[in-house]
Amino acid sequence: MATEERTQELMKVLYDAVINMDEDTARDISQAILSEGIDAFYAVNNGLAAAMERVGELYANSEYFVPELLLCSDALYAGLEVLRPHIKVSETSTKKQIIIGTVEGDIHDIGKNLVKIMFEAASWTVHDLGRDVNLQKFVDEQKRTQSDIVAMSALMTTSMLAMPKAIEMLRAEDRDVAVMLGGAPLTREIATSYGADGYAENAGEAVKEANEMLERLKKQRG
């Protein structure tokens, strides 16, 4: 069983492996973490998720860009692949859920994929509907999963017009569903005018915005 000092040493190596886009080290260290009896959930939170939070900061500060974020996420997933099967179910029972997809008519998904990575790193359960998602699918998936948030992305000025329609369809089924929007042609003002509850300017801020949005809605609804 690893000592506290050894545990922190391994957390640092795991953390650095993600920051440094080192998939192999992330995988190897995750194996070492398990073999030394360290709790997998602890490692995911304090090694992998903590690193991705830092990656998100680097991205928001324009020190890391899309290539770096993708490679960091590859290291994250390499570690998660090893650690996730060893996480006890009870530790995950309170996970928040988010549905995410690029709206109908739009095949651009790189931004959506980056946001998905950040939410998974923050231990949310992500229901990824993909791209060019028929609007009814958002409604059906929300009925199925009762997620905390439905998040939609659009990169085109034509496809962004699908968003207010999708929000109307979602609210017709569930008045209180929380909706967050993102994508290059959008602004917070446009998102609000469409009926959304939140807006994320980039992947680095998405999780923070989601949590703040849910907090805000909880207070408003008493």
Added chain:
Amino acid sequence: MRHDRMTPAERLNALLNGEPVDRVPFLSFILGFCAKNVGYPVVSIYSDPVKSLWAQVWTREQYGYDSEPFYGYASYGGWEFGGEIKLPDGEYEQAPSHGRFAVETEADIEKLILPDVSQDGMLPLAMQFSHLQVENGFYPSVVVGGPFTIAGNICVVDTLCRWLIKKPELVHRLLRLATDHVLDITRHWIDTFGTGKVNIQIWEPLATNQIISPRLFEKFVLPYQIELHEKLLAMGIKYILCHICGEHNSNLPYWAQVPMGDSGIVSVGREIDIGTAIEYFGDDYIIAGNIEPAILQTGTPLQIYELCRQAIEAGKHAPRGYALMQGCEVPVNTPPYNLYTMKKAIDNFGWYE
């Protein structure tokens, strides 16, 4: 509406030659909107050169902009290099999009060959369109992405991004092919229509800092962009209209090294302030921009009028000239009056007395 003292052709010619113009020229990045405007399906802009040309000619007549009809789309290169594209057919689609990429794995790169510019992909339609341009008194034009954008149309963008750091040699291979392909197309157009008679637009949306760092721009985008532009100009292309799409502020010192011709046009979006564009390019090139398409679609006429006023006043006295232009393609569902508002702003603020 004030009456112009020059025809669009006279105004464009004067702008390009550094001669006085009557008013700020109005260039439009406009395709799918034209189809809807005249009652054609949006897809006809890309699938039917005759309908495409006339939709653009009539819309130009109606709204009074100076730029000439053209044929092109942002995902160009995917089909030509062996992938598949999907033409727009849904309510929320405005341009061809990727169906399947030619390159998804390393092994796919080895299979790539330069397209046959006389028959591959959309090139036959583009050539048909160019013949129609000439028949109707317009310059034939080649409108394609820059090498990096074309590379991102050949190869899945996520993969391209990873290779930038992990397998740079593969990215260089794609950039080499993309650069050579644009030169092949241009050569073919020049052979068909004559030296000095072909216009070129190069759009570069993928190299934005929303995707890659300035460091990667310098290493991968810049060398091929410079090479491409130098060779195009050496072929007798008089000027290049270079659309620098998106957030490129940190790339501007590099863009300033790319030759655009005499006088080239640098088109920018809302992310680049007109004053900043003048600082980097204004001594040598015409600046065009920077009205945000999303605001054209969702904004009020007053908001658009004010944005245009600010852009015109910032750019009007740029050393080599300025044209009011959208920062990217006019959305298909732009309220007609919003587009008209751009011309109205020029009439009120854009005259040179």
